Amino acid sequence: KASNMSLRIRTVASKRDLKEFVRFPFRLYADCPYWVPPINKAEYFTLERGMDPDFGATKARLFLAERNGRTVGRIAAIINMKEFEKVGEKHTRFGWFDFEDDREVSRALVDAAMEWAVKEGGQLIKGPYGFTALDKAGMVIEGFDFTGPASTLYNYEYYRDHMVDMGFEKDVDWVEFEIKTPSEPPARVLKAVDILQNRYGLHCVPMRSSKDVMQRVDELFQLYVETYAELPGTVPLTQKQVQAYAKQYLPILRPDFVKFVADAEGKMIGFGITMPSMSRALQKARGRLWPFGVWHIMQAKRKPRLADLVLIGIKKEWRSRGVHTLIFWDTMRTYWDVG
Structure with a gap:
């Protein structure tokens, strides 16, 4: 799928593609002092097992965005059948959503995820989420000059603006607090x-x-x-x-x-x-x-x-x-x- 001759959205279909999917944010955040990278081996493990329906009752499709042969974004589209059983609707999750500051790229990636979701019977799309609640989730909307826990996600400030422009609405706030350990028990x-x-x-x-x-x-x-x-x-x-x-x-x-x-x-x-x-x-x-x-x-x-x-x-x-x-x-x- 392509919106013009230079931008191309393609499905991750090989180990080489998966490696590119995992390594893309390392280039995107190469000069960012606040981003906490994952361990590559753990990312491969999470993505490969998540795409195995026999493992976690999930379906997933990974997409890469390329412009003139260079990766400029990525997204994962996920349907968790356990969630379908729980809520009675097929919610499509999107995660691993990273992109350069180009609205054409972010829009094309979301469109690809939504197109796949519709074919799978998805009734709405939400995220960023992982395969389960034990995977990283959420999007930073405040505190961009702060290094968070390794269990959370970090993103550039422009992500928030892209989401608003695409019509997404905030569903819930997750707030981080830093607490000092007292020197003696109250x-x-x-x-x-x-x-x-x-x-x-x-x-x-x-x-x-x-x-x-x-x-x-x-x-x-x-x-x-x-x-x-x-x-x-x-x-x-x-x-x-x-x-x-x-x-x-x-x-x-x-x-x-x-x-x-x-x-x-x-x-x-x-x-x-x-x-x-x-x-x-x-x-x-x-x-x-x-x-x-x-x-x-x-x-x-x-x-x-x-x-x-x-x-x-x-x-x-x-x-x-x-x-x-x-x-x-x-x-x-x-x-x-x-x-």
Whole structure:
């Protein structure tokens, strides 16, 4: 498909195309100090498994935009059948949406995604989203001079203007906060923790090793789906997805940064997962694990100065009792221990 002789939209149809799809943003953001690149291997893994309907009950098509033989944009169009079952409509997600500041390019990419979506029975298009809510999502509309967590997306300011010009409307705000760790526990926190522990018998289950975390993985993801069910973009996960996400994220988690809250009977009712900030390490790695990427990541894991709260969930019947206080209290104690 082409809108003129120089602009061409084509489907990713080979490993070479996929490599170009993954590498394009490295050129687009080459001079941007705020963009946090992914690890190439992880991107290939995410995209290849996402396009396998037997893996995640998803259909997907990737597109590249080329002008005079040079890549100028990319987009992924995704239909998650689990989401269809959940909402009763075929929502088409678009993600991995990057483009030069050229409205013809962004419009042509969205048109290609929408054309594919219509053929697949899609009834609306929304994004940026990944295959599931555990993939990166969203678009920056404020704070362009800030380096965010590695689990979030960054984009240039002109993206927002392109979306408005194409008629997209904001669906939901996701806001990032930076919180300073207090030097000592506030009295009200200690009081709340005492009530939760002594009146309700709640306690944080210590995670001393990756093996301890793995033993709770299925329970964790089950609680994640339950507690996030009402949030935009959240869909049930297949068992293959659970195993894949565990394999992907467990190696970079510190077990002591994973907090599980159990009731008096030992049943998990809440969780909070923070991880050492990997943003600067990934910027240094530039998408590659070897030869130095692994070293930068391990250094960030061993000696964190900043941590990212990536997931927190509490059973609905416990949310009004301040269980999050116990999670934050135990997390703060870990931060004090590691400095």
